[in-house]
Amino acid sequence: MIQFVVLMGFVLAALSPMLNHWFGQRTSLVLALFPAGLAAWLALQAPEVIENGSLLLEWQWVPSLGISLTFLLDGLSLLFGLLITVMGACVLVYAGGYLKNHPDLARFHIALVAFMVSMLGLVLADGLLTLFVFWELTSITSYLLIGFNHADINARKSARQGLFVTVAGGLALMAGLVLLGIASGSWSLAEILDQEADLREHALYTPMLICLLLGAFTKSAQFPFHFWLPNAMAAPTPVSAYLHSATMVKAGIYLLARLHPELGGTAMWVGILSVVGATTMLVGAFLAIHHTNIKKLLAYSTIMALGTLTMLLGIGTEYAMTAFVTFLLAHSLYKGALFMVAGILDHETGTKDVTQMGGLRSLMPVTATIALVAALSFAGVPPLLGFIGKELMLESVLGADSFRTLLILFAFLASILTIAVAFIVALRPFYGKRHQTPLEPHEAPFSMLIGPALLAMVSLLLGLIPAVLGADALLTATATAISGQTVEVALSLWYGINVALIMSIVSLGLGFLLFKRWDTVRGKLSVLAPVMRHGPEAGYESIMNGIVHFSEWQTRILQNGYMRNYILVMLITLIALIGNSILLRHSPQFAFDLDVRFHEVVVAGSMVMGALFATISRSRLGAVVSVGIMGFSIALIFILFSAPDLAITQLLVETLTVILLVLVLFRLPRFSNLSTSLERIRDGAVAAMVGILICLLIMTSWSIQQFEPISTYMIENSAPLAYGRNIVNVILVDYRALDTLGEMFVLALAAIGVIAMLKLRHGDERNGESNNTKTTDSSKVAAKEPYDG
Amino acid sequence: MVKSGTIILNTAARFLMPLQLLFSVFLLLRGHDEPGGGFIAGLVAAGAFTLYLFAFGVSATKEVLRMVDSRDLIGVGLLLGMISVVPAWFMGQPFLTAQWWTIPVIDFKASTPLIFDIGVYFAVLGSVTGMVMTLMEVDKDEP
Numbered sequence: 001m002i003q004f005v006v007l008m009g010f011v012l013a014a015l016s017p018m019l020n021h022w023f024g025q026r027t028s029l030v031l032a033l034f035p036a037g038l039a040a041w042l043a044l045q046a047p048e049v050i051e052n053g054s055l056l057l058e059w060q061w062v063p064s065l066g067i068s069l070t071f072l073l074d075g076l077s078l079l080f081g082l083l084i085t086v087m088g089a090c091v092l093v094y095a096g097g098y099l100k101n102h103p104d105l106a107r108f109h110i111a112l113v114a115f116m117v118s119m120l121g122l123v124l125a126d127g128l129l130t131l132f133v134f135w136e137l138t139s140i141t142s143y144l145l146i147g148f149n150h151a152d153i154n155a156r157k158s159a160r161q162g163l164f165v166t167v168a169g170g171l172a173l174m175a176g177l178v179l180l181g182i183a184s185g186s187w188s189l190a191e192i193l194d195q196e197a198d199l200r201e202h203a204l205y206t207p208m209l210i211c212l213l214l215g216a217f218t219k220s221a222q223f224p225f226h227f228w229l230p231n232a233m234a235a236p237t238p239v240s241a242y243l244h245s246a247t248m249v250k251a252g253i254y255l256l257a258r259l260h261p262e263l264g265g266t267a268m269w270v271g272i273l274s275v276v277g278a279t280t281m282l283v284g285a286f287l288a289i290h291h292t293n294i295k296k297l298l299a300y301s302t303i304m305a306l307g308t309l310t311m312l313l314g315i316g317t318e319y320a321m322t323a324f325v326t327f328l329l330a331h332s333l334y335k336g337a338l339f340m341v342a343g344i345l346d347h348e349t350g351t352k353d354v355t356q357m358g359g360l361r362s363l364m365p366v367t368a369t370i371a372l373v374a375a376l377s378f379a380g381v382p383p384l385l386g387f388i389g390k391e392l393m394l395e396s397v398l399g400a401d402s403f404r405t406l407l408i409l410f411a412f413l414a415s416i417l418t419i420a421v422a423f424i425v426a427l428r429p430f431y432g433k434r435h436q437t438p439l440e441p442h443e444a445p446f447s448m449l450i451g452p453a454l455l456a457m458v459s460l461l462l463g464l465i466p467a468v469l470g471a472d473a474l475l476t477a478t479a480t481a482i483s484g485q486t487v488e489v490a491l492s493l494w495y496g497i498n499v500a501l502i503m504s505i506v507s508l509g510l511g512f513l514l515f516k517r518w519d520t521v522r523g524k525l526s527v528l529a530p531v532m533r534h535g536p537e538a539g540y541e542s543i544m545n546g547i548v549h550f551s552e553w554q555t556r557i558l559q560n561g562y563m564r565n566y567i568l569v570m571l572i573t574l575i576a577l578i579g580n581s582i583l584l585r586h587s588p589q590f591a592f593d594l595d596v597r598f599h600e601v602v603v604a605g606s607m608v609m610g611a612l613f614a615t616i617s618r619s620r621l622g623a624v625v626s627v628g629i630m631g632f633s634i635a636l637i638f639i640l641f642s643a644p645d646l647a648i649t650q651l652l653v654e655t656l657t658v659i660l661l662v663l664v665l666f667r668l669p670r671f672s673n674l675s676t677s678l679e680r681i682r683d684g685a686v687a688a689m690v691g692i693l694i695c696l697l698i699m700t701s702w703s704i705q706q707f708e709p710i711s712t713y714m715i716e717n718s719a720p721l722a723y724g725r726n727i728v729n730v731i732l733v734d735y736r737a738l739d740t741l742g743e744m745f746v747l748a749l750a751a752i753g754v755i756a757m758l759k760l761r762h763g764d765e766r767n768g769e770s771n772n773t774k775t776t777d778s779s780k781v782a783a784k785e786p787y788d789g
Numbered sequence: 790m791v792k793s794g795t796i797i798l799n800t801a802a803r804f805l806m807p808l809q810l811l812f813s814v815f816l817l818l819r820g821h822d823e824p825g826g827g828f829i830a831g832l833v834a835a836g837a838f839t840l841y842l843f844a845f846g847v848s849a850t851k852e853v854l855r856m857v858d859s860r861d862l863i864g865v866g867l868l869l870g871m872i873s874v875v876p877a878w879f880m881g882q883p884f885l886t887a888q889w890w891t892i893p894v895i896d897f898k899a900s901t902p903l904i905f906d907i908g909v910y911f912a913v914l915g916s917v918t919g920m921v922m923t924l925m926e927v928d929k930d931e932p
Binding site: 645649653655663667722724725728730732734741744745751752755758759761 | 820871874
């Protein structure tokens with residue numbers, strides 16, 4: 001039950017403050033054992049997955065509703081799973097050093113481990129809805145992580161922005177997944193992928209694709225939704241290294257790759273993905289060189305990489321699939337390492353500005369080496385894995401079927417800019433003249449070096465012996481899962497002298513030139529600043545402001561705080577819905593038998609009298625009492641028709657209602673006549689109509705019997721199956737326990753709401769009072785306080 | 790404004806409250822077979838505390854509750870409700886399937902529906918006493 005182990009991660013996250021108590025600073029190491037163990041498990045499954053194509057691990061949850069937690073393990077989810085767990089272990093170890101002695105380390109661990117589990121669930125999920133739930137969980141945990149420094153207003157704002165953008169996309173994704181479920185007739189990814197029927201021909205294809213793409217594009221920061229990612233750099237660097245380079249931002253890419261065999265290849269898919277991907281790639285790379293903040297540089301170059309991946313999925317040739325998997329792996333490795341290096345620089349020098357750093361190589365030789373290796377992979381220099389990824393990418397662009405010229409141009413420009421960014425990040429801080437930095441830099445502690453060193457080393461080793469990834473290995477399985485048919489991935493460092501290699505060499509030269517002249521170029525680019533202000537982020541801001549204005553407006557109109565208006569709206573809606581359904585769909589029935597007993601007439605009469613008196617009474621207490629009479633009469637009816645449970649409940653509820661009303665009664669303003677007579681006539685008419693309609697509804701529903709009542713089954717099985725003779729109780733706690741559970745939560749929420757509102761209002765009144773009467777006193781006290789403490 | 794402290798009410802409340810609470814437990818436990826159950830029992834128990842509240846006021850009632858905040862009772866109730874959902878998983882049955890165990894010596898039927906019902910009891914008790922007590926508190930502080 002690997003599902004259980006994965007879900008236990010949430011428990012581990014919740015327990016991490018306790019672990020913190022036991023293990024102190026070493027908690028990160030202990031927690032890292034969890035992803036490390038999962039990574040080992042995933043690695044053990046690899047041979048079987050490579051051989052069979054996919055594994056389906058089922059765990060039934062609510063079979064009657066068809067809900068199960070099933071994991072689909074194929075090449076694609078295995079690669080992502082390994083990335084998530086291995087990177088997770090590295091990042092946890094790294095965070096232990098980065099956030100050493102941070103007072104909120106426990107909170108960080110909770111959010112990070114919870115995120116890791118959500119992300120793992122997302123890539124392993126087989127059910128469309130399970131996938132969606134985990135998808136939303138990654139949005140929420142990432143919100144908590146971006147806003148980790150919650151005292152910083154910028155961090156809060158960025159966290160909110162990331163959440164809004166990704167969750168808005170999440171809504172579209174939900175619609176897309178539901179459409180996909182309807183169109184394919186299955187809610188399991190494995191079944192959908194196995195299906196014979198072609199979804200591309202389905203009538204729902206276009207809306208489905210658009211919704212799914214919106215979800216994927218927002219999550220994976222594609223243009224024009226890219227702006228949240230650089231802002232998310234407000235997060236602590238370990239978070240950026242993990243979420244914003246290797247995992248969360250790739251969730252959208254994962255979804256696209258996952259659905260590619262079923263949805264990909266149409267003109268629409270190819271058009272949208274290649275153009276949006278290529279645009280994102282160029283925009284990301286272009287915006288990167290505007291910035292001197294090392295994390296922003298890396299964030300924009302991540303946007304570039306995400307654009308590249310989307311573009312490759314759009315191109316969709318066999319070559320592009322090979323390029324996709326290689327680039328994905330290479331990018332995760334070097335970008336994770338570079339982010340951690342950025343964190344080390346920030347941690348040791350106290351600044352994130354690369355122009356403030358220089359000559360650090362002699363002080364931090366290990367960091368400098370890691371940075372160099374990772375950046376060379378980033379720039380696509382042989383013999384690193386990044387070089388192979390880039391060669392394959394250029395090759396696929398050259399072999400693209402549509403938009404070929406555009407893609408070649410964009411890819412060439414983007415790779416020049418990328419190379420410049422790689423050099424800026426890896427050379428600028430370590431070479432050249434030494435600068436004075438806020439902190440005196442020295443080599444980072446071992447815990448912060450091991451993670452990036454491991455990732456950089458893997459980049460180098462895989463570049464030197466790419467065969468371990470290729471034929472009959474992991475990447476073949478991944479590429480096969482993405483393309484839907486067998487793809488033989490054959491990687492090598494040397495493909496001979498071809499156009500891609502020449503493009504690569506030329507861009508390397510131009511990129512280096514750009515790096516050398518970066519300071520001048522940046523100065524010239526600042527001319528563009530006024531134009532940049534009108535980018536997509538400005539659009540986001542105005543939409544958010546618009547929503548706030550709209551909700552203020554509709555609150556003023558609809559939520560005006562007058563109970564009578566709320567009730568009126570509810571009752572009129574009731575009349576419209578029930579009236580429509582009864583009068584138009586069914587013929588109303590008036591049949592009832594007149595076999596009534598005398599005592600029944602008396603009870604009914606007292607109810608009517610109670611109701612009448614409540615409406616005309618001029619005393620509040622009188623009205624409460626007469627409503628009470630009505631309630632007790634209803635209880636009597638329950639007793640007469642032998643429903644003791646209902647009668648007891650009714651009596652108790654009635655008693656408590658009277659008690660609550662009496663308690664509130666004294667707080668109400670003086671009784672006065674507020675309504676005009678016209679309003680009273682309107683209210684009376686509405687009330688009468690509701691009464692008549694409910695009466696009709698009961699009589700009509702009594703006369704219509706469409707199917708065998710379920711009560712027969714419940715009565716028959718109550719004692720033998722549920723071991724209870726009281727059917728009402730058995731329904732509440734056994735047959736319909738899920739409903740009761742929901743009602744318990746509703747009750748609890750209502751109670752907490754009432755308590756909070758009463759206390760809040762009460763507190764307000766008291767504060768208001770003291771403010772009015774002794775403003776001067778309290779301000780004096782407030783001014784004094786700091787000195788007292 | 791609710792005035793507390795008439796002799797008859799005080800004396801009655803002192804005797805009635807334990808009886809009512811006992812009765813609520815009785816209703817709770819027999820609920821599966823006879824009229825009763827967590828909801829009703831919770832209301833009866835809430836009624837007991839409300840009566841005490843009317844007789845002796847908020848602070849005295851809080852003392853009787855031994856510093857258990859009614860909001861915590863709500864939490865306990867929800868937690869019990871959630872816990873009763875889980876055992877079925879370990880038996881390899883679908884979520885929420887009722888589990889029954891017989892405790893041998895006293896021949897008592899323990900079950901997840903009972904745990905669930907106790908959860909309902911606490912949630913109802915906590916919600917009602919919480920609301921009533923807050924209302925009384927607000928009432929009391931008014932000038």
